Amino acid sequence: MAELSYNRKTLAFAGYVSIAGAISMLIGAALLSASGTDLWETLASHQMEGYLKQLEPVKHLLVANTAFWMLGVLLMGAAGKIMAGFCSSKQGLVQLALVCTYSAVPVAVVAFMTMLSLAIHQPANDAAYVIGWIGAQLDNLATMLIVGMFPLLISLAGRNDWVPKWLLIWGGLAGVTGLLSIISMLTGIVALGFIIIPVGLGWMIATGVVLIRKGTTP
Numbered sequence: 001m002a003e004l005s006y007n008r009k010t011l012a013f014a015g016y017v018s019i020a021g022a023i024s025m026l027i028g029a030a031l032l033s034a035s036g037t038d039l040w041e042t043l044a045s046h047q048m049e050g051y052l053k054q055l056e057p058v059k060h061l062l063v064a065n066t067a068f069w070m071l072g073v074l075l076m077g078a079a080g081k082i083m084a085g086f087c088s089s090k091q092g093l094v095q096l097a098l099v100c101t102y103s104a105v106p107v108a109v110v111a112f113m114t115m116l117s118l119a120i121h122q123p124a125n126d127a128a129y130v131i132g133w134i135g136a137q138l139d140n141l142a143t144m145l146i147v148g149m150f151p152l153l154i155s156l157a158g159r160n161d162w163v164p165k166w167l168l169i170w171g172g173l174a175g176v177t178g179l180l181s182i183i184s185m186l187t188g189i190v191a192l193g194f195i196i197i198p199v200g201l202g203w204m205i206a207t208g209v210v211l212i213r214k215g216t217t218p
Helices: 008-035 039-045 048-084 091-120 125-157 165-187 190-194 196-216
Strands: none
Touching: 008 048, 008 196, 039 048, 039 125, 039 190, 048 091, 048 125, 048 196, 091 125, 125 165, 125 196, 165 190, 165 196, 190 196
């Protein structure tokens, strides 16, 4: 593995940002779970009327959920940009990884706001279904890009620079779950789309630990 030539503080900073982004996403997911609402299951079961009735009492939780998710995706995008700077041997893969990050962040923000809009200004059931479907699919796409394809590509790009073999394998697993997310989007099988969450966010946290250790170990 090539000797790291960058400032150790930058390595550690990238690690902290990566972990903070993943934790922010997990907090957002916990708030969504506490709200008792599930847009993806609603779309699969075509029970939009009941879903809309659930939203008003838990609007504050959904607003907080959206805020943490927006913060989380911005932090993970920033961490991804910094990680790319640590890779010197495979610039083609680095650029592909950056495309995933640069695409995922704005798509995710639009998705979050689209889904939240159902709680702020409730439309008719048919319109709500279309809006919810668009928001959910954009969220699935952004998730696949930033915690599926990005971990795979940046792990491959950084293999000879800073990524240990076990983290490379984890990145490959994240890429596989990203493909499952695409299948979920095309088939409507909700469970397949959620496998990526623990794998992808786990990779972000594990990567953060690796970078912090490299940045703080003499």
